[in-house]
Structure formats: C-alpha cells, structure tokens
Amino acid sequence: MPKRLGSPWILVALWIVGSPLGGVETKRHPVIWHDPGIVETLDFVGGPGGRSQAPRPPFRFLKEDASGSNPKIQVRDRNGQEWRVKWGSEVHAEVFASRLAWAAGYFVEPTYYVARGKINGVSRLRRAKKYVAADGSFTDARFEVAGKGLKYLKQQSWAWTKNPFVGGKELHGLEIIMILTSNWDNKDVRDAGRGTNTGVLERRMNGGVEWRYAVTDWGASMGKWGGVMGREKWDCEGFTSQTTHFITGVQDGLVQWGYHGQHTNDFVGGIRVADVKWLLHYVGRITEHQMRAGLAASGATPEEVACFTAALQARIQQMKDLPGR
Helix, strand or coil, X not given: CCCCCCCCCHHHHCCCCCEEECCEEEEEEEECCCXXXXXXXXXXXXXXXXXXXCCCCCEEEEEEECCCCCCEEEEECCCCCEEEEECCCCHHHHHHHHHHHHHCCCCCCCEEEEEXXXXXXXXXXXXXXXXXXXXXXXXXXXXXXXXXXXXXXXXCCCECCECCCCCCHHHHHHHHHHHHCCCCCCCCHHHCCCCCCEEEEEEXXXXXXXXXXXXXXXXXXXXXXXXXXCCCCCCHHHHHHCHHHCEEEEECCEEEECCCCCCHHHHHCCCEHHHHHHHHCCHHHCCHHHHHHHHHHCCCCHHHHHHHHHHHHHHHHHHHCCCCC
16 A cells, blocks of 8 residues: 655545556555435435444453544454444434435445443543443444455545545535535544544455545534534534525525535535536435434434434425526
C-alpha cells in the first residue's frame, strides 16, 4: 500500500494507477457508490450486514479504544466476529443514518443497536467505565463490525473538494444524504488533526483492489445542523424544526439548502436539480415501513419513530417537488 506522503492530496494522484506489489501490478479501482438493487425490499432491521450477522453473545473483552470523542471498546462475540462497541450521544443516529446511506447505494460498515448485554473479562476501563458496570453489563450500545473482508486504510482519507468523483452525481448524492440526515460533522482530510470522518475501505478482488470512498461516522445526524452552540444529535424536535428550511429554493439549476455544517460551502454550492432527481431513484423508494423498522431497530422510542418518519418524508417530498425535476 502507498505510504502516507507529505501532502494529504497525494492520494488523489494514486486513485486510478497501479503500483507494483511484490512484482505484481495491482490496479486500484475507486468507487463511491453502487446500485443498491430493489430498494423497497431492503431490510432496514438487519441493515447492510443482515440479521444473521448481528452480534451474538456472549461477548469477550479485547481492549479499550481511546480514539474519537465517544467511549469505545473492542469485543469478540460467540461467532468469533470482532466488534467496535460505542456508547454516548451518537449511538441511535449512527445506526439509522448509515442505513439510509446504505439504501441509497453508499458504502457503510455494518452497525447494530444492542439494547443491553454483558461483556466478559472487562478490566481497567477508562472512558467506557461510565457505560459498562463492574460486572460487564451495559445498555444502549452501537456495535460496528471490525474487519471482515474490508480493510480500513488508516493512513488514507479524502476531502469533499479533492477526490476522484468531484462534480459527479454520485458525490453530490452522498452530500444530499448528509444534508437529509442533518449530519453536520462533515470533517474530512483537511481536519486530520481533529479526526476525519471520511475514509477509504479496501476490498481485494481478483486482479485488483477496490477502494471504497465512504463517510465513516454518521453519529452527528438526525438532530439540528448549525454552529457549535446550536447543533444537536438525535433530536427529533430540532430535526423537525429545520425541515421547512431543508430546501430553500433553486437558482440557475442549483438547489439552495438551509444546511450548515463544518464545511458548508463545499456542500451547498454545486448540487444540481438533476442530482436530486438521480438520487430520488433510490431514496424516493424507501417506504414508510422501512423507515419505521430502521428507526425501531436503532433504539428509537415509538414517539421518535413517528416524529422522525414524518420529518424525513416531508424532506423527501421537498426533493420531489423541486421545479423542473
């Protein structure tokens, strides 16, 4: 794999060229989107990993992860699968928002909400001890697959303004999903010192390597976009209050958005009506039943299920009502 070089933009120069590995030419194929298939049949309870791959107790403690802003530990389940377990304010939002992105054809790592459980062998916890009792019991956790066919390239990331897909409908579609879910934490490689939320997942295939460009953290979603003092996560009242400002107009074929995130101008300045129309071939086919099932599987209360479903449907309807669509 290429070494990290002085400039973070170097990875862009590598996106389509091969390089010798052990004397064998390896072609890297960058992708940011794939056809999700018949959207109406996707299982929002199991998500991209499916119900059969959900975490299975008993869980065995491996280590605590000090990265990120929320407590995390790594465990192994009954089937030998390793999981990154997270607690805190992002749990529900990350599970549900990533399912919406997956249904639209974007790459996400399988995540599951686990209401309660017990982790055996827990010892010397620091940040996570707030959420894990001395006997290993816990509630309200997000389990994310660690490994399993994909390698997260820790030394690689990308920027919304510098990647192989700039100007294309697929990248604009991902931006729309971020706006649709009010994910204000759109940090990228330019924010490496604070922690980038964009990354590359490597999948090896016969004769080459697929580099999957992805948003790797959906936790700051389903609340209020805005500045430091105004933004929220998993807040349906705030999410609903901003829905009337989801789309604010169209000018010269470009959609105007009310969204405000950490890189606002990179998001709201170039999305075309045609990009929205393309994305609606997928997002526009997500059913009310799927939304409700996905929200419930993410740990939403019945009131939150009803509230978020209504607001999401209103936002999607605004997309459908754009003039000239």
